[in-house]
Amino acid sequence: MLDLSVTIAGKKFKNPIWLASGTCGYGEELAEFFDISQLGAIVTKTITLKPRKGHPSPRVCETTSGMLNAIGLQNVGVDEFLKSKLPFLKNKKASVIVNAAGYSVSDYCAVCEKLNLHSEFIRLIELNMSCPNVSDGMEFSKDPAMAETLIKEAKKVTGIPLIAKLSPNVSNIGDIADAVEQGGADAVSLINTLVGMAVNIESFKPRISNITGGLSGPAIKPVALAMVYQVHRRIRIPIIGIGGISNHKDVIEFILCGASAVQIGTANFGNPLTAMDVIEDLSGWLGEKGYDSTSQLVGKIKDK
Amino acid sequence: MVEIAPTCPIDNMPGVYQVKVNSNIEISSNVFLMSLLATEIAGKALPGNFINVKIDSSEVGIWRRPFSILDTEQGNIRILYKTFGKGTKIMSGYPQGFLADIIGPLGNSFSLPDKDDTVLLAGGGIGVPPLYFLSKHLINEGTDPRQIHFFNGATDHESLVFIEESAELGINTYAVTEDGSMGIEGIITVGVEQFIKGTKITGSKERVSAYSCGPMSMLKAISGLFSSHSIPCQMALEELMPCGFGICMGCTVKTKMGNDFVYKRVCKDGPVFNSKEIIWED
Numbered sequence: 001m002l003d004l005s006v007t008i009a010g011k012k013f014k015n016p017i018w019l020a021s022g023t024c025g026y027g028e029e030l031a032e033f034f035d036i037s038q039l040g041a042i043v044t045k046t047i048t049l050k051p052r053k054g055h056p057s058p059r060v061c062e063t064t065s066g067m068l069n070a071i072g073l074q075n076v077g078v079d080e081f082l083k084s085k086l087p088f089l090k091n092k093k094a095s096v097i098v099n100a101a102g103y104s105v106s107d108y109c110a111v112c113e114k115l116n117l118h119s120e121f122i123r124l125i126e127l128n129m130s131c132p133n134v135s136d137g138m139e140f141s142k143d144p145a146m147a148e149t150l151i152k153e154a155k156k157v158t159g160i161p162l163i164a165k166l167s168p169n170v171s172n173i174g175d176i177a178d179a180v181e182q183g184g185a186d187a188v189s190l191i192n193t194l195v196g197m198a199v200n201i202e203s204f205k206p207r208i209s210n211i212t213g214g215l216s217g218p219a220i221k222p223v224a225l226a227m228v229y230q231v232h233r234r235i236r237i238p239i240i241g242i243g244g245i246s247n248h249k250d251v252i253e254f255i256l257c258g259a260s261a262v263q264i265g266t267a268n269f270g271n272p273l274t275a276m277d278v279i280e281d282l283s284g285w286l287g288e289k290g291y292d293s294t295s296q297l298v299g300k301i302k303d304k
Numbered sequence: 305m306v307e308i309a310p311t312c313p314i315d316n317m318p319g320v321y322q323v324k325v326n327s328n329i330e331i332s333s334n335v336f337l338m339s340l341l342a343t344e345i346a347g348k349a350l351p352g353n354f355i356n357v358k359i360d361s362s363e364v365g366i367w368r369r370p371f372s373i374l375d376t377e378q379g380n381i382r383i384l385y386k387t388f389g390k391g392t393k394i395m396s397g398y399p400q401g402f403l404a405d406i407i408g409p410l411g412n413s414f415s416l417p418d419k420d421d422t423v424l425l426a427g428g429g430i431g432v433p434p435l436y437f438l439s440k441h442l443i444n445e446g447t448d449p450r451q452i453h454f455f456n457g458a459t460d461h462e463s464l465v466f467i468e469e470s471a472e473l474g475i476n477t478y479a480v481t482e483d484g485s486m487g488i489e490g491i492i493t494v495g496v497e498q499f500i501k502g503t504k505i506t507g508s509k510e511r512v513s514a515y516s517c518g519p520m521s522m523l524k525a526i527s528g529l530f531s532s533h534s535i536p537c538q539m540a541l542e543e544l545m546p547c548g549f550g551i552c553m554g555c556t557v558k559t560k561m562g563n564d565f566v567y568k569r570v571c572k573d574g575p576v577f578n579s580k581e582i583i584w585e586d
Contacts, residue, residue: 022553023552024551025551025553028550029551029572030551032317032318033318045553053567057543057558057567059553059554059555059556060544060554060555061544062367062544062546063365064365066366067365067366067367069546069552069554071553074553074567217366218366266366268547268551269366269367269546269547269552270358270367272407272549272551
């Protein structure tokens, strides 16, 4: 009997198909297309302590099999989120994971403290660690010691389980994964976007105002898979795979490499119903192959 | 002067549809008119709305391409497009009967003027569709076509888009060509300015509403012109759109918020904005 549910950090999710932060807002727009309570989880747009305006246009640029974005973490801020966005998600009975970011350890902790007051509804917190620490400009996701400290401190202020979202823009993602596991992270999600760039050869200008941006889409899937595979060999906490997923076959690839759940991001732009199609097709594939659940396949790549 | 905000009715929700191409014709050099059998969208669409079309080809990127709705008629919708890049070139080859994957209706819509208002429309090229749709809609709702004045701009008479079809609606149409080969000579603001000076029309003494669509540089100039005559103006903007329905925050425009500013989504909070809201960049 097929059961798509997965349990991560002690919480049960109806299926392993989640939506990635920054690609589904706070659920309102996608709710116009389908019932968002059917998703395994929706990871909200990154919330910061204070509202952020985001970067000027142009913020995005199409690239071969993907796109660049430098939105600039435009968001309403944690207070407004809790007041006006979370109620909508509650009303729709969505399974909510809140993505949070900060510019210092105390920043992240301040956000987590406020989110902690809604622990009956916020199932997990995903920490977007690809933010620079204001004190030295170093991104939390790039330094194992900083990453470990961040998780340790955040764990002190919230009982909501924490996912550490890892950046691929590092020499050894396994080291960062190890560090956050040491810090007490309940799970890791990877990968965030890859740093990329594009230039307009008529105007000589970069195509996005921030000059560099994050690359996402099908082009990054092979990089994401390699990193999930690499991280799976280093840590024991669950992995949520992200990067260029657009169909059920991609999902199986990530699961075989070690992911217990996945997040779909850029694919939502081309087809808002992607996740719904993937859930259906995944069920079909598992049924055909005679599997009862995806957990039977986690990390089962034949690499020996 | 009455300030009006663009609207979005609650039953205007978008959907993803596979729709049949009824026809796809080149009406002038590199300008195509496509009709699609899209009953659900035709039933809901309002002037200002757009659709987002998937181009299923390895030769183009992953984004859909947005097109403003030109009109709706008996379950069909029409769009006008120029073959700018690879995506639109591929679209121009869609044959009759082809199943197009589209999302719509998207965006907000123009807030309609009062029945007795004089209506001024300014746009050219692919800025024409939302204004043409608005004209047809107003006439269907009871506006006298003679109250509507459409200033249609282009570089020369051959580049004018849908000028005859607009005239056939019974509205006043004015061609404005940069080379003077037809109608008023100059850029579109010259045509509108001439009319305003000639009729002495002003928003501070009578009911008049303006609507515009076109490139940002033109909208900036037109916005200043209408404002100086106290004429409220709504503009339909365009921007690069990864999603077209508000989830990615990629297509933003800078707008006023009290003494501060906020970036709003052209695809969801727009494409129609009150011209006074927009912070014009150089």
